[in-house]
Amino acid sequence: MAQMTAVERTRLPAGPTPGALFDLVRSGRAVTRSALGTATGLSRTAVSARLDLLLAAGLLTLGEQVTTTGGRPSESLRVAAEAGTVLALAIGRSRHQVGLYDLDGTEIASDAALHRAGSSAPDLMPDVVGLAVALQAAHPGPPLLAVGMSLPGAVDTEALTSVGSPVIPGWDGVPLRPFLEPLGEVPVWLGNDAEALAHAELLGRPDLRDALVIKASTGIGLAVLADGRLVRGHDGAAGELGHCRVPAGADKVCRCGATGCLETVAGGWALIGERTDGLDHVRELVALARDGETEARAAIRRAGQHLGEVLAVAVNLLNPEAVVLGGDLSMAFDPLAGGVKETLYPRTSELATRRLRLLPSVHGERAGLVGCAALALDHALAPAAIDARLVATLG
């Protein structure tokens, strides 16, 4: 009966909105009715009213038992993982991965394929989307709520396109939305690869507030997390770590056309270029390093040293609590982190590094794809999005 009147109303409760409660549940900060009450300051009545909406819409479900301290156990709430899916599309320079995730962030299925480095958007996008469509078809289920997608380099999240990236020709300024048409009328969120990595990191460490998330692979990118928020910059071009100048690269020409970029001495493409055995990809170099090949380990260590030089400035500037190393190169964490430490610590203020931690990315090899899923989930399940979804189902 109360359910009926709830469904009939057209406006959403004010103040702490249902979406805000949903977010508390999703982040795990409050998962019971009473915890939600104390967290929001709302009365049980008001909390229940909002939860009724969320439960009726199928966005939340009742979880299992909760440990009790002598009284009636509270019902725990959790995100209805099966209420929808999101699609993750991680596009790299030579490889693309697609993954289907539920609302919990649990992977339902994923696939990956290699492509020719330098493939243009019109060449590659149909393949990527085809893979995604096939994945969806093979795993029919709840509706697709959002797509999260990552590209190397700077992106324009509004126009859904890569911008000013000399690194992936054939993509710059090409609107990508048309290619995504086979997926239906679904919102698409685009980020660059380092940003996606940061989202994955936040999924695994929700309490991270200030961090630098590095993606060290063929190129070198970075995402800045300040007070829990991703810094995108005025043109969405923040995080250009790879093309900062380092003295050691002074006479080396970068693929961006400039001279002296960090990438020329620490980028994956430069590292394999230094070898005489014609490796195809950094991953092969990392594999050698993990097998114990001395020269590969030394090369990665040197890359870490150069990376540390530039990171020192970033650490002095932003005083993060953690530097997260991700990307293919970070799979050889010890030599890379070792090199970073050698140059980072001597060049930073004691105060800024006293509590600084150097961490490997939580999701390792899958971080890029998980990050795209997290990107989609963070937008699709944002408080405002949840509220919008509620008014849509109620109106």
Added chain:
Amino acid sequence: MAQMTAVERTRLPAGPTPGALFDLVRSGRAVTRSALGTATGLSRTAVSARLDLLLAAGLLTLGEQVTTTGGRPSESLRVAAEAGTVLALAIGRSRHQVGLYDLDGTEIASDAALHRAGSSAPDLMPDVVGLAVALQAAHPGPPLLAVGMSLPGAVDTEALTSVGSPVIPGWDGVPLRPFLEPLGEVPVWLGNDAEALAHAELLGRPDLRDALVIKASTGIGLAVLADGRLVRGHDGAAGELGHCRVPAGADKVCRCGATGCLETVAGGWALIGERTDGLDHVRELVALARDGETEARAAIRRAGQHLGEVLAVAVNLLNPEAVVLGGDLSMAFDPLAGGVKETLYPRTSELATRRLRLLPSVHGERAGLVGCAALALDHALAPAAIDARLVATLG
């Protein structure tokens, strides 16, 4: 009559709180009742209820002129400048300034004095506070609502003390609240000098979202503004620009004990150290430069070049819309900015600098003091503080 019931109630309206409306008025985003209605989504009734509280508490007053488009002109609202004052205390290495400001940010009076560089907190603080007390006594008026204070180096805003700063010995870890007792039971907000500068900048350019605010004086500091918020870092130690390493300083020992810091080639203390005429302070060097002395201008230009090298990394990383040059050195804006440009632009990505502006700080010589006032005002007039003040007057 409606006024009476308003005063009698004890709880504040929910949703968009009176403090939120106050903030819209203060920032100028909405200064009429109807504008506030459309900005918040509240009905005119709800807006009026909140405004009644704010007007009754004397925090807002009715303004005058409003352009009308054929209908009844709306009453404009403005912050009741005379409802209180804030005190600004800007403590530098060799000079301290105090200022009394109204809630509009208009200066009522100010004073300044030189002190021996290296004075300890117990030595200096009584003088500073004494100056402030004298200023208050000379200009009796509305009650003091907050104190904004700035120090060079990293600060602990909670403990109200300087932290880990090798630059101002005799301050590190000394709690400053006891010294401020003569000012009464007033909230005190501490920031570092560059932070204060950023607050002053935001006062003059409220639409600034992403910027680097430089304080180039005896030392070199920086404040990072990301998405309109100040980045303080995990330990409040963000902004250590002056002690980033530059190649040119490789063999020069910094006052922090390290070698190769930016300050050794671009800090004010280093610039006057290079001179043979025994200048006492950068301000004298700047005065010479403004008078056209070639060598002084060249020195400042070289400092700008070194500054630009480090800024290049920061710009690549954060993609700000503006780099604001403040501090004593920036009073010689042309040579400093010229030097910065020479090294900054060639070392940054085209995308990050396409729309980048290099600006002088809005308040010039007074920016430090204005920044302290802005720091106090931003906290004293924050939505939450306004709401707290309302419940205090109503309860």
Added chain:
DNA sequence: CTCATTTCGGTTTTTTTCATACATAAGTCG
């Protein structure tokens, strides 16, 4: 100059929402 028009803002009425109070459910502990 008068009057329609437009927009603003105060007042009253009605609806909605929330908190308090009460009742009930579901466990633990002695």
Added chain:
DNA sequence: CGACTTATGTATGAAAAAAACCGAAATGAG
């Protein structure tokens, strides 16, 4: 098993906000 503790559903009353209504203050057309 019953006292106790905690959690949640259900009514009732109070408060706040929106809607409707009305007066006020300007412009501009005739």
